[in-house]
Amino acid sequence: MQAVLTGDIISSQSGNDWQQELIRVLNIYGSEPKEWELFRGDSFQLELQAEQALAAAIHIKAAIKTFSKLDVRIAIGLGDKNYNASKVTQSNGSAFVHSGTAFDTIKKNTLVLQSDQAEFDTTINLMLNLATLTMDLWPPVTAAIIKTQLEHPQLNQTELSELLGKAQSAISKALNRAGYAEITRLIQYYTETLKKY
Template sequence: MTSIITGDIINSRSLEPNEWMPSLKEVLNLYGKAPQQWEVYRGDSFQLEVTPEKALEAAILIKASLKQFKKMDARLAIGIGEKNYTANKITESNGTAFINSGKCFEQLKKNTLAIQSTFPELDNTLNIMFDLALLTMNNWTPTSARLLRAALEHPNMNQIELAEIFSTTQGNISQGLKRAGHDEITKLINYYKSQITQL
């Protein structure tokens, strides 16, 4: 079983690609190498293959990496299933994980994060939770997005260490993480992992 994230970038033309592309690629590189595990195509669309347990965290990090730039965001569909054919490029590989991801992506309307697997009941529960999480994520400021990304990428860092990175006070970090919904998002990621590992 594997998971495929299909995404595209909202308002990609509001900035030059050389401003936001390095930030996106940094996150994609955490999960594998291009073009076998991830690929950016048509300028502002991308696919990433990750283990199912890591899919939600990867999607949230991708969102945070783009929301660091004003007006930008990503639409993301997580597909879970099998991979029956492995090509040199992820965009040419195939299997139910790719089909689920593609179908899920086509159904994204106003919501910008959803999942489709072969377990409809689980999908239904998770998608309701994602919609609630988006109430917070959609309102991230560039500062909130940067801070949340740093906290997720360095889970062992405490607030004092994060404050040093951002050249600010521990109090500001605490407030910033609260505004970004860090505790709730971490709980959601952990719940998601616990459900996926049981599949």
């Protein structure tokens, strides 16, 4: 099963420093233009394995939230790929269709998912709605800590504090406030439930 993330930057006109950071994160998950592309100035599409999709979406969100006033809307589409083009935006399949449809109906939510499994979608989208109540409010400093922890999951809080040059107590408080443990459990639930389909 494939996943396609379609997203755009909220308040992108506040400057374009975010673009290099977004490119850096997208490069972790694939190469341009086969797996990811930027288009229309502030929109992007990323294709990757379905198991990675939610973690990648949260990673992108954390990276963009390191810039004050910015946020990102992301629609995750799960399904197949039946046309493989040299550019991700020209490839096709149900994963691409679901991602586009979900993005068109995103409204006030910042993270939504659509697949062929209605029951799975209902449950995950309820969880994502609750998770984004916290994630949408991450201040830049907290987002930077979350982003770094997602990029270095093997680091404990002491090692993370050394890497970021912050007190370990500050790291611990930020991760707790940001709901990092709960977000990790959400990603775990998503990947485990996905195996059933």
